[in-house]
Amino acid sequence: MKYSNDRVYRDLTYYQYVFNHPNDIPFWINITRRLSAKNILEIGVGDGRIAFPLIENGFFVTGIDISEKMLAAAESHRRNMKTTVRDRLELINANMTNFKISKKFDLVIITSLTFQHLLTIDDQLSCLRMIKEHLCNEGFLIIDVFNPNFTILSDAMSKYPKLVRYLYTFGNEKEIIRDDASSFESCTQNMEVQSTVEYYTAGHLVDKEFVINIGHIFFPREMELLLRLEKFALIEKFGDHDFSNFESFSPRQIVIAKCKA
Known part of the structure; x- marks a missing residue:
């Protein structure tokens, strides 16, 4: 038996079957429209599962990921798209706790529980700090994590x-x-x-x-406190990708935040 702690991200077949939850894609398209965002930064873009539907719906996406193999898979898919569509997606190899992109965004999204990979308070705050530096003045942040069960x-x-x-x-x-x-x-x-x-x-x-x-595992008040520490204001919170209200037994915490003035 072989031992690994990153096979889930190296083996594309495994990754795609474990993380392929198409029911969340309409949420990301609809919430992006609701917020009138055009230029989006996706942190943890992976193989482009969320990014491709977004660019196909007319949005411009910059996706960062620490996994070169995931980015290679996304790039392979991107190259096979029409030029007018594929040019809406830029892929960058970067760590979500320390990155620098020479533009700002209307919306930053952290989908598919990616924020839960950050195990320490320092890394969590560092990621939020990087996001704040890359958001436009009226830009939004959305983070999707589990609600503790x-x-x-x-x-x-x-x-x-x-x-x-x-x-x-x-x-x-x-x-x-x-x-x-x-x-x-x-x-x-x-x-x-x-x-x-x-x-x-x-x-x-x-x-x-x-x-x-x-x-x-982020508890609800903990998530709110992290946002406050980096001067984000919580705007709204959903309990799942169906836009249901957040409640104690909701499966997800989907927080929408904005930089404080």
Whole structure:
């Protein structure tokens, strides 16, 4: 068995099946229209899952990502688009805690739980600081993260957490089986998910890996405090991609903020 903590971002097939949630794409298109944004910065653009629908709807997007492989996949897709569309997307290899782009944006979006990769307060504030430097005076910031689920957290803090199985099938012959066991450290609020991932072709096991991914769990008031510390004002908060109001049992925290004058 091989061990890895970044296979999820190196293996495009795995990434696309784990993170392909097309139900959020209408949200990003509609909220961008509502905010009358034209020039968008997407932090953690990945393979362009959100960026491509945005540029196809007439928006201009600059996408940054730390993964060169994800950017290569996005660039490959971009090159196959019509010139008038592909020219609306610029891709940059950069770290979200320290980047410099020579233009400002109407809207900065952090989609698909990307902000949860920042495990320390210093990194979280550094990212917000970078965003503030790249926003226009009347620009908006949207961050999409999980809302803490206490049933899941309680299980993750137990001595013997439950094993959760996921099955991904694609094509006629290939499938991925993933077994997850989670642990949560209340002192850091970081959740570690240990996954055993098996790759099958025509029913035969062809590869097996042990993958560890760590993400920070943001509590609602914590998120608001981070925004205040970097002089952002919370404008609105949704509980999911259907624009539902944020409530205690909402699956997501989708915050919309604006720089304070």
